[in-house]
Amino acid sequence: MPVSELARNYGVSLNEFADEVMALLARLDADPAPARLHARRREVCAAVSAAMTFALDGSNLAPEERATLDPLLREVLMPFWNKHCSHDTDAAAYITERSTYYLSNRVPGSQVKTAVSIVSTLLDVLGLSEERKAEVARLLAPSFAHRMVTDLYHINDMRRRFGMQLSLLAMLTVLMQMTLSSEAILRALRLG
Numbered sequence: 001m002p003v004s005e006l007a008r009n010y011g012v013s014l015n016e017f018a019d020e021v022m023a024l025l026a027r028l029d030a031d032p033a034p035a036r037l038h039a040r041r042r043e044v045c046a047a048v049s050a051a052m053t054f055a056l057d058g059s060n061l062a063p064e065e066r067a068t069l070d071p072l073l074r075e076v077l078m079p080f081w082n083k084h085c086s087h088d089t090d091a092a093a094y095i096t097e098r099s100t101y102y103l104s105n106r107v108p109g110s111q112v113k114t115a116v117s118i119v120s121t122l123l124d125v126l127g128l129s130e131e132r133k134a135e136v137a138r139l140l141a142p143s144f145a146h147r148m149v150t151d152l153y154h155i156n157d158m159r160r161r162f163g164m165q166l167s168l169l170a171m172l173t174v175l176m177q178m179t180l181s182s183e184a185i186l187r188a189l190r191l192g
Contacts, residue, residue, distance in 0.1 A: 079092070
């Protein structure tokens with residue numbers, strides 16, 4: 001499978017997660033004004049982007065590996081963010097910039113506390129009532145935390161197992177949450 005296809009699949013997995021978050025919020029506010037819906041989609045995508053950035057930042061990737069991975073991920077994600085999150089051409093730039101806002105209260109070394117912070121910030125930005133915030137936070141915080149912990153674990157595990165040589169391919173495979181085992185990936189690459 002070409003790296004471009006792996007990167008595309010990773011973008012799809014991020015959008016699926018963003019869709020799950022948006023669906024949950026839509027159940028609470030089934031008929032929002034168009035402007036609110038537009039803002040909600042952009043903010044959810046920024047929060048998802050922040051979660052993925054935190055997982056990558058916490059990984060054991062070497063600076064060179066991260067420098068190789070970041071532009072490829074950005075290249076793949078930008079069109080997805082532009083199309084998926086708000087159907088306008090400036091969405092990707094907004095989401096990239098806005099994700100830093102969601103990480104402003106991160107807790108170094110703690111995916112769970114950072115996930116709670118990201119979700120809390122998202123719910124504040126969306127202007128939910130205190131009662132709704134508590135209800136939605138109980139549902140969203142574990143989802144964000146699970147995604148971040150799982151991604152960090154898989155990133156570090158693949159890097160440990162395959163080292164620098166396959167780190168980019170392995171990273172994209174893991175982040176897509178493919179069900180292939182590492183042995184199947186190696187056989188497919190004829191390296192095993």
